[in-house]
Amino acid sequence: MVKLVLLAVSMAYVLVAAACSDGDEGDAIDDVREITVAATEFAFEPAKINAFPGESVRVTLRNDGETQHSFTIRNPEAEADAASGDVAMIEFTTADTDASFFCIYHPEQMKGTINVGNPAPTETGSGTSGGGGGYGY
Numbered sequence: 001m002v003k004l005v006l007l008a009v010s011m012a013y014v015l016v017a018a019a020c021s022d023g024d025e026g027d028a029i030d031d032v033r034e035i036t037v038a039a040t041e042f043a044f045e046p047a048k049i050n051a052f053p054g055e056s057v058r059v060t061l062r063n064d065g066e067t068q069h070s071f072t073i074r075n076p077e078a079e080a081d082a083a084s085g086d087v088a089m090i091e092f093t094t095a096d097t098d099a100s101f102f103c104i105y106h107p108e109q110m111k112g113t114i115n116v117g118n119p120a121p122t123e124t125g126s127g128t129s130g131g132g133g134g135y136g137y
């Protein structure tokens with residue numbers, strides 16, 4: 001009986017040790033969502049980021065393009081700016097509502113959305129303009 005307990009404890013220790021020694025690639029901070037966004041001429045990939053309201057998000061902007069690009073948001077205010085071939089990182093806390101991001105140099109072409117699910121995403125192009133607007137319960 002005692003031996004069984006000891007075995008269980010030592011196995012648990014091994015598991016914990018293995019988990020701890022494995023933390024080299026990327027800090028194991030659970031409550032930061034890490035997202036890499038690639039910028040090219042002229043688009044973001046991905047153009048849609050899903051997160052929770054009030055979540056800490058770390059965006060790594062990787063400029064795969066040949067000119068300067070930025071990852072800029074207004075709600076909250078944050079901006080990463082990267083020259084061609086460079087990487088820039090920002091960290092921010094998402095707002096309670098969806099936010100859009102854009103490249104400050106090419107705001108018309110380079111846009112994206114941070115979808116926190118509140119309000120529900122409004123997909124364009126469904127062709128139901130001026131409808132009843134029911135939720136379809």
Ligand SMILES: [Cu+2]
Nearest residue numbers: 069103105106
């Ligand atoms: Cu740009």
